Amino acid sequence: MAQEFAKPFYNSKAWRECRASFIAKRSALDGGMCMTCHMELGKIVHHKTWLTPENISNPMITLNHDNLKYDCQTCHNQEKEGKEIEQPRYFFGENGEIILIKPIDE
Template structure:
């Protein structure tokens, strides 16, 4: 996975992100499709940034999502829960922050 942190801090991304959130009325689009009204706090690349860098700032490739939906869309980023069995019947749940949330 390429390092994308600098991109997410760029002025171009911040402007594009704001436009998409406004377009989507700050609502999570996947939740809205399931008739749920949930505020969006992230903007998701439908076609991943690493795979299609030419679509990085294309609003047609972006959708507003809530943190929960974004974590489901990107389990590879370590934002999902990881269970660790410590003894039979007991599980410790660890959750790590998605690096795109800052």
């Protein structure tokens, strides 16, 4: 799921064209296989340098084929899980104490 700040970008014509031409390039090279495992067909185009509010308007990051990677669903999910551990999630308990929620598979 795209983050809120990136939604207008993912809906833009520039991104859709960039993504389509990247997929066409990969298909011509190796039939569009996943660039991580090379076992499954690619499904998701993702940015190697993740989009942030700071770089979202920089086409050298957002629309640069060198910053794109074609992944299958499995590999994409694994990469995402690795990134999301950075942010600890917590809530406040009955007495106002902070309770950390550990990632499920830890």
